[in-house]
Amino acid sequence: MIRIMFKNGFILMTLSAFFYAVTDVFIKFMSPSIGPIPIAFVRFLLGGLILLPFLVQGHESLKGNSTRVLLLRGLTGTLAFFCLVKSIAMIPLSNAIVLFYTFPLFATFFSFLLLKEPLKKLEVLLTVIGLIGIYILINPGSHSYSLGHVLGLLAGGFTGLTIVLIRKVRKTNGPLIIYFYFCLVGGTVSLPFFVVNFTMPNFELILLLVVLAVIFLIAQLLMNQGFKYCKATEGATILMSEVVFTGIAGVLLFKDSLGLGFLVGASLIVGCGVGLNLVGRDHPSSYTMSNP
Secondary structure (H helix, E strand, C coil): CHHHHCCCHHHHHHHHHHHHHHHHHHHHHHHHHHCHHHHHHHHHHHHHHHHHHHHHHCCCCCCCCCHHHHHHHHHHHHHHHHHHHHHHHHCCHHHHHHHHCCHHHHHHHHHHHHCCCCCCHHHHHHHHHHHHHHHHHHCCCCCCCCHHHHHHHHHHHHHHHHHHHHHHHCCCCCHHHHHHHHHHHHHHHHHHHHHHCCCCCCHHHHHHHHHHHHHHHHHHHHHHHHCCCCCHHHHHHHHCCHHHHHHHHHHHHHCCCCCHHHHHHHHHHHHHHHHHHHHCCCHHHHCCCCCC
């Protein structure tokens, strides 16, 4: 039964989305007590340490190819993760995750800008729909609009740029080395802030940080395994069920209010993301090992 499950793309991707939603809940719960820096540093540190033996065993060069682009990908992924964690801490969980899932829209834009890929008419239409959804969701003129919404959009923007960079480096680098550079750069960037602001957390928070890092790894491995047994477009679309899981968690655990503006805006954003995934630009396959 378990062996069959690990060869079913739909189940693997759904489980991955669920575990990513669990990490979102952990971040929301822990942020008031510990802040984003320790969360990021522990994730990068443990992720890199766990990944290192696999790289050594596989006799992969830690230098990789196109080192500058790998480092840039690591930096954009790190910035995306910082923005996402801070956004989750500042605004309702469901809003932060929906804004993060604007990344297919940004990936389309950066593919056009940096890779000179022509835009299809349908992509332009879907992008406009996504922008309308963003405006409705954040409602800039309302009292609830805050820096957290901007950070959520920045998380989506940096992730979109990360996907484009991964499309460039994956031609000469495997997914493990790409993800290793993400952990390496993230750990390096967060280390000074971690040291300067270090305060010894209690045992409960230390345990939660370790559990969070392990759940991140489980979600990542499930996603990578899932892409082996389903099409990239299908997998990326199923992963967007993270929005549903976090929406449910936000209502049940954090009393998020899902008003009409949120529901309409979220539907347009998610619909835009699904549509762009299915158009065939090959964004989704770049998602492997890229989720911040």
